[in-house]
Amino acid sequence: MNDRTTPLDPTDASTERSSIRRRILATLALLPLAGAAAAVDRPTAASAAALHAAVDGPQRSAANRARDGARHPFETLEFFGLRPDWQVIEIAPGGGWYTEILAPFLNPHGRLYAAHYPADGTSEQRRARAAFRAKLAADPVTYRRVVLGTLPVTHFTDIHPPGGADAVLTFRNIHNWIADGHFDETLRAFFDVLKPGGVLGVEEHRAPPGTSLARVIDSGYVPQDFVVERARAAGFVFQAASEVNANPRDTHDHAQGVWALPPTLRGGEVDRAKYVAIGESDRMTLRFVKPLSAAAPSRATR
Numbered sequence: 001m002n003d004r005t006t007p008l009d010p011t012d013a014s015t016e017r018s019s020i021r022r023r024i025l026a027t028l029a030l031l032p033l034a035g036a037a038a039a040v041d042r043p044t045a046a047s048a049a050a051l052h053a054a055v056d057g058p059q060r061s062a063a064n065r066a067r068d069g070a071r072h073p074f075e076t077l078e079f080f081g082l083r084p085d086w087q088v089i090e091i092a093p094g095g096g097w098y099t100e101i102l103a104p105f106l107n108p109h110g111r112l113y114a115a116h117y118p119a120d121g122t123s124e125q126r127r128a129r130a131a132f133r134a135k136l137a138a139d140p141v142t143y144r145r146v147v148l149g150t151l152p153v154t155h156f157t158d159i160h161p162p163g164g165a166d167a168v169l170t171f172r173n174i175h176n177w178i179a180d181g182h183f184d185e186t187l188r189a190f191f192d193v194l195k196p197g198g199v200l201g202v203e204e205h206r207a208p209p210g211t212s213l214a215r216v217i218d219s220g221y222v223p224q225d226f227v228v229e230r231a232r233a234a235g236f237v238f239q240a241a242s243e244v245n246a247n248p249r250d251t252h253d254h255a256q257g258v259w260a261l262p263p264t265l266r267g268g269e270v271d272r273a274k275y276v277a278i279g280e281s282d283r284m285t286l287r288f289v290k291p292l293s294a295a296a297p298s299r300a301t302r
Contacts, residue, residue, distance in 0.1 A: 043081060083166070091173055113146075116128070147159065164193065238288055242287075244285050261278055
């Protein structure tokens with residue numbers, strides 16, 4: 001995980017055109033579903049400014065910032081409609097790549113809940129959670145309002161935002177839940193914890209349509225239509241898709257699956273230059289909402 005893609009130079013004209021094109025695609029994706037999206041307003045100028053400040057802030061590590069050209073954090077979170085007064089649950093934050101942005105963005109008026117591995121999980125999970133907790137403790141100004149909780153399977157055990165969460169965000173986790181056999185149950189846990197009108201934001205490695213379940217598990221790539229289908233079955237309304245994290249150079253057919261690509265580069269020096277040139281994976285970026293007519297979750301269902 002030490003190798004990072006080179007960040008795009010903001011002074012490069014072609015990069016600027018690419019950024020503008022991504023924003024246009026994200027905006028156009030909203031138009032056909034404007035009626036269904038009434039519960040989620042587009043971010044205000046003040047929200048966008050606060051998000052820019054969080055993305056550009058000094059609290060972010062140089063290693064994490066170096067991947068912005070591949071991960072597009074501003075455009076992704078803007079597409080999800082994030083607002084600074086929201087209660088947001090970040091699913092499986094890992095080492096805190098997105099936490100470094102979400103925490104300061106939400107600090108003044110909102111609240112970030114980080115759903116990490118269980119405290120009584122495997123030794124590897126306990127080490128990851130302890131490292132994340134240490135990261136929070138090392139910068140109490142940035143992370144003072146972060147609530148550290150536990151990943152759900154069928155329900156959240158220790159994360160209960162008052163009145164329900166405004167958003168649940170998951171970045172590149174769905175393939176793991178499919179492999180572990182609890183994707184549907186986890187989606188229902190997300191649905192229950194959200195308030196009516198709340199947002200489920202999804203970023204996931206994207207497989208070609210028709211990819212088999214066995215190949216999904218082996219490769220880490222998931223068909224977009226499968227994610228939409230399962231989210232709808234859990235009760236969500238599919239609101240919009242963005243190509244902000246698309247990568248047309250990714251052929252999706254690597255022997256080591258998605259882990260052949262940066263930042264993992266599982267193959268080591270074998271074809272390393274080829275995979276570095278491809279960059280990070282081709283990814284879907286999707287926004288779902290919990291219908292306004294859905295009942296608020298009761299304590300009994302949590």
